[in-house]
Amino acid sequence: MDPQRLLQPNAFAEDDGTEQAVFTQALAIANPMRRHEAVVAALTTGRVLLAVQAHPHPGHATVAAIGRHVAGGEESGPSGEISNVTSNLRVDGPGGRPAFAVFSSADQVGAFDSAARPLPLGGKTAAARALATGGMLVVNPGDEQEFVGRSALAAISAAEPWLAPWNDTDIATRIGQxxxxxxxxxxxxxxxxxxxxxxxxxxxxxRAERAAAADAVVRASQAIAHDEYLRARLDAVEVVPVRDI
Known part of the structure; x- marks a missing residue:
């Protein structure tokens, strides 16, 4: 046992599982783009909760068996963070990709799995874990879920500003080409x-016919699939033709 680890302060000692204000405010935003930016910011500074079930051995837990997951053990350290994690609750994300599931409150954990208990984890740690286990994270899986992709997760884990796709002129330029x-x-x-x-x-x-729209969609989709810059920044993406009024 590491004495230094035991002496670390527990960052979540007084945590009662209530949703933090940064998440309450972010998830209440109606505009999808602003909501997503706010969720990314909340993950950078806030804490989330994992849904875990008691393990027969003291000090260990296994992730709740809901959705797609891999069972295993994990240990909660004095800091409140989880170490030696070998299992992660994952749910199907866009395109069938697995997404690492976290929750904003104990109530959200209970609504997802009444047998699970909430275990706090820093948002930056959760982002780093998601990067290592598929590259996608989902907050509050269910009707109000929010998926977060690799570029945002990398920024969150490094506590760096995130450039959203709609603010990245290089993305529009490359697809436009x-x-x-x-x-x-x-x-x-x-x-x-x-x-x-x-x-x-x-x-x-x-005056664009269906064939012209389909051709444009194919070209843009191929660019997203094969351009390294686009592929790294657009995880969950749909290309949609719309007629200008």
Missing amino acids: SVRDCELVRGLSISMRRGGVTLVLLHMAQ
């Missing part, structure tokens, strides 16, 4: 659907 030969594409914009899925909107001319 892929459809520059599509004469009926009038432009593109980047948005987000509630839940954390990025939308690439291809603005088509009114």
Whole structure:
């Protein structure tokens, strides 16, 4: 046993599982893009909860067997953080990718699995763990879930500012180059659907037929799949053609 580890202060000793204000405020935002940015900021400074069930051996736990998961043991240290984690609760994310599940409050844990107990974890630690176990995280899996992808997780774990796709001009430029030969594409914009899925909107001319729109979607999708810069920054993404009014 490491004496130094035992002497570390427990950062969550007084934590009663109440949702922190940063998460309450972030999750209440109606605009999907602003909501996502606020959730990323909340994860950078706040704490989340894992859903775990008691293990027969004292001091250990196994992740609640809900959704896709891998069972195993994990130990909670004096700091309140979890060490030696070999199991993570994962649920299916966009495209079937596994997402590391965390919760903003004990009530959210109970609603997801009434047999589980909440175990606190710093948001930055959760982001680092998600990066190591599939590259996607989900806050409060269910009707109000918010998926967070790799570029945001990397920024959170390093406590660095995150550049959202709709604020990254290089993303629009690179996708725009892929459809520059599509004469009926009038432009593109980047948005987000509630839940954390990025939308690439291809603005088509009114006279554009279905075949022209489909061709533009294929070109943009191929660019996202093969361009290293785009692939690293667009985890959950949909390309949608829209007719300009």
